[in-house]
Amino acid sequence: MKIELTPIGVAHTPAADIPRHWSVSDVEGELEVFEPYRQGLKDIRRGQKIVVLFHFDRSPSFNPRLLTQTPPNRRTPKGVFSICSPRRPNPIGLSVLEVLGVSGGRIRVKGMDMFDGTPILDIKPHIEDVSDCPSGPQEP
Amino acid sequence: MKIELTPIGVAHTPAADIPRHWSVSDVEGELEVFEPYRQGLKDIRRGQKIVVLFHFDRSPSFNPRLLTQTPPNRRTPKGVFSICSPRRPNPIGLSVLEVLGVSGGRIRVKGMDMFDGTPILDIKPHIEDVSDCPSGPQEP
Numbered sequence: 500m501k502i503e504l505t506p507i508g509v510a511h512t513p514a515a516d517i518p519r520h521w522s523v524s525d526v527e528g529e530l531e532v533f534e535p536y537r538q539g540l541k542d543i544r545r546g547q548k549i550v551v552l553f554h555f556d557r558s559p560s561f562n563p564r565l566l567t568q569t570p571p572n573r574r575t576p577k578g579v580f581s582i583c584s585p586r587r588p589n590p591i592g593l594s595v596l597e598v599l600g601v602s603g604g605r606i607r608v609k610g611m612d613m614f615d616g617t618p619i620l621d622i623k624p625h626i627e628d629v630s631d632c633p634s635g636p637q638e639p
Numbered sequence: 640m641k642i643e644l645t646p647i648g649v650a651h652t653p654a655a656d657i658p659r660h661w662s663v664s665d666v667e668g669e670l671e672v673f674e675p676y677r678q679g680l681k682d683i684r685r686g687q688k689i690v691v692l693f694h695f696d697r698s699p700s701f702n703p704r705l706l707t708q709t710p711p712n713r714r715t716p717k718g719v720f721s722i723c724s725p726r727r728p729n730p731i732g733l734s735v736l737e738v739l740g741v742s743g744g745r746i747r748v749k750g751m752d753m754f755d756g757t758p759i760l761d762i763k764p765h766i767e768d769v770s771d772c773p774s775g776p777q778e779p
Binding site: 500501503505507520522536540541542543549550552567570573577579582588593618621623629 | 640641642644645646647660662663672676678679681682683689696706713717720727728733735758760761763767769
């Protein structure tokens with residue numbers, strides 16, 4: 500079974516040096532959401548965190564030798580499902596980014612760990628527990 | 640541009656009633672990881688939280704009317720990128736689940752909000768800040 504996805508947008512950043520993970524990144528940039536999907540941005544606000552799923556489009560294809568990998572700053576290999584390596588069975592990345600502003604189909608964000616030109620697949624609310632859940636029991 | 644993914648596993652749960660979101664779920668179940676990917680599970684431990692990406696394989700295809708949707712328990716429509724609806728441009732779901740145990744390629748989990756038989760696409764560590772990052776500056 501194959502699952503086919505289509506990018507909803509693309510990442511833009513002028514930064515030449517991209518940190519390896521959003522949790523160690525202060526890099527700013529923009530997520531350009533393509534016109535057919537822009538109405539879906541209407542409730543994204545400055546100051547929020549968002550979860551961004553993106554395509555690791557520059558990763559080599561996966562092979563069984565990549566089931567364990569030694570992360571940067573580590574001495575021992577770890578299972579691929581316990582690390583954030585871009586070389587994984589399905590090349591989907593996940594970043595938690597801070598929204599600096601939204602305008603004309605572009606979300607200005609901070610914390611980028613994706614390269615300029617990276618295809619964006621989805622944007623989701625950042626939920627830590629039920630109090631953040633948009634369909635939770637209470638109107639926020 | 641199309642991106643093609645292949646499931647790495649499948650979700651199993653005996654529950655007939657599946658909560659709409661992991662943040663309101665106590666449902667237990669198992670993630671069966673297919674044999675070629677099992678070595679990647681070696682560092683997943685009981686008590687951890689994991690992020691699971693899965694395919695909303697029973698969602699209808701997306702159309703522009705779904706760019707805003709009114710979540711359960713709400714009165715006003717919200718942009719699709721601010722809610723967790725399974726009806727989204729790319730039908731990928733994200734759950735944060737608690738690991739109850741790992742054995743024979745199966746992860747026993749709590750907090751399920753996916754149907755029995757749901758294809759699993761990826762498993763990632765649950766990271767809230769740099770102290771959780773597997774490639775952070777300090778050996779954990």
